[in-house]
Amino acid sequence: MTIEGGCRCGATRYAIAADHIDAIYCCHCTDCQRWSGSAFSEQAVVRENAISATGPVIEFTLTTPSGAQSHQRACGVCHNRLWNSNSSRPGIVTVRAGTLDHNRTLTPRAHIWTKSKQPWVVLPNDVPAFEENAPIAEFTAILTR
Ligand SMILES: [Zn+2]
């Protein structure tokens, strides 16, 4: 089965070879707030070889504070950012979960960078939350359980 999504203008569509996506998290860091133009970003972690796209995908690269290369993919028409890979995490990509067609069915499994969370965002008590980045082993365990 595939899970589909796309940009706002419709020129770029993508498909993920998976039955369901469980690895969903929200990031409340100030970069995500600025980049999304919103209170936080919602992300879906999927295998890089599972995603394919049709349409005018453009790519741009930036260097993160840790020195890794972040490769961002966006629609070439409307510039809606869709997913990214990172040289420090080979083999996986992070999809902007709000661009998935079925985004209403997703439930975040973790919240990170809550120290910069907007004060009006109230998190559920039963979902793990981390002040900054989650320790990678713990984060992986939460997302893949
Ligand atoms: Zn577009």
Ligand SMILES: [Zn+2]
């Ligand atoms: Zn962030």
